[in-house]
Amino acid sequence: MSDLDLHPSPHLCGGRDDVSAQPVRELLAPREANLGGSTVVRRLLPNLGRRMVGAWAFVDHYGPDDIADGSGMQVPPHPHMGLQTVSWLHDGEVQHRDSLGSLQTLRPRELGLMTSGRAIAHSEQSPVPHARLLHGAQLWVALPDAHRHTSPAFEHHATLPLVTAPGLTATVILGELDGAASPGTTYSPLVGADLALASGSDVRLPVNPDFEYAVLTMSGATDVDGVRLDPGSMLYLGCGRTELPLRALSDSGLLLLGGEPFDEKIVMWWNFIGRSHDDIAQARADWMTGSRFGAVTGYDGAPLPAPELPPVALKPRGRVR
Template sequence: MVRELLSPRRVQLGESTEVRRLLPNLGRRMVGAWAFVDHYGPDDIADEPGMQVPPHPHMGLQTVSWLHDGEVLHRDSLGSLQTVRPRELGLMTSGRAISHSEESPRPHARFLHGAQLWVALPDAHREVSPHFQHHTDLPVVTAPGLSATVILGALDGAVSPGTTYSP
C-alpha cells in the first residue's frame, strides 16, 4: 500500500549536474531525520565534464553519498580528498561548519548515477566537530530473494560503520 507518493523537482547543481530532489517537497519537509533526497543519473558523461559542484558550506547536517555508477571526488575544508565509488559510503558530518566540493575525476567513467541524502543533526549534536568518513566495506543482509546493503544504522543485526546521530 502506498501511503504517500511524492514527485521530485529538477534542481541544477554546479555547472553540469541536474538532480531530482524528492525532499524537501511541498507538504513533506522531512522523513524522520532525512531532510534532502537528491537522485542524479544515470547520465552518460563520456564527453562531458561530469559533476562539477564548486566549494559550498554546510552546517548542522550529514550528507550521505551513495553511487551506483561512476566516481565522485570529495574535497573539503578539513583537507579530506577522497574518491567515492559505487557501493561505498561517503559520509560528511558538517556539525558546526564545513565546506566541500564534489566533482567527477579526470579522466572519469562513462556513466554517473547516484544519490545524496541529507540527515539533519539532532539539536544535541548540531555543533559536533566536522568530519568525513569513507567506508568501502559495508554489511549486507541477505534473505531469500533479498540482498540489502546497510548504508547507515542497523538492520537485522548488521551495523554500518558510518557514524549516526539519529536513530
C-alpha cells in the first residue's frame, strides 16, 4: 500500500480545531493516482478539503478492474513509518510480503493489517494466476505519538464479526460497531466497517456521537443521510450523530470510517507519517541507504526509490483547506 506520487505534497493533519461538533454533509471529490501496474485509484484522503477522519489519514478506492489480460496490482517494496495499513478487498486477491518475512494472500472481506511502527517495508501484487476482477480499498491509520515507535507487525484475520439487520450485513474491520469488536489491533478509538445493503433496504445504523464519520461508496447507489452516493464518492459526516440513516437504491457496498478526532498534528509525506520535517528527512535517508526498514524477499523487482524532498522544510498545511 503506497503513495506512488513522484512529487508528494507534505500534509500537516490532525487536531480538533476544524472538526464540526454537529452533523454535516460534505461531499469529497476524488483524484486519480496510479498504484502500480494497471491499477488506477480514486484518492479520497488526503483531500483538498479534508485531511483526516478520526485517525484515518489515507483512503484509496480502486476498481472493479478487469485484469484478466494484465498484471493487475504491482507495487514494489516500499517503506512505511508511523502508521497502520489496512487492505480490504471486494473482488480479487493481493499477495502481501513484508520485511518481517510475512507472506499472505489477502482475499475478499479478509483483514490485512500492517502496523509499521518505527519502520517496515512491504510489497503488494496480484498473484499469478489471478482472478479476473480486482476491487478494493487501501487505507492508512495514523499512530498516536505514544505508539508511533512501536515494533512493526502484520496481522491477517480471515473471519471478522458481523452486525446484521434486515437488508444490512456489516463486517467490522477495525474497532467496534454496535457491540461487535474486530480482532485487529488499534491504538486510538476508531471504527472501520464494510456495509452490504440489499436493494430497497432502509436502515438506521447506531453510531458513536463522539466520533466523526465518513462513508465511501464501493458499489451501487445509496442515499446516506439524504445525500445520494455513487461508486467512488465519499461523504464526510462530522460528529454528533447517534444513528446514520442509510437507504439502498440498489444492492450496495459502503465503507464506514470513523473515530475520535485526532488530537495530534502530524506531517504526512510519501509513505511516512511523522511529527516534523526532521522525522521525514531521516526516514527517507534511512530508506535510501538500506537501513532501519529491512528488506522484502521474494518480490521480483527492485524496491521503490524515495522521491526528492521539497527544497524547503515541510510546512504545516492544516487539517482542512
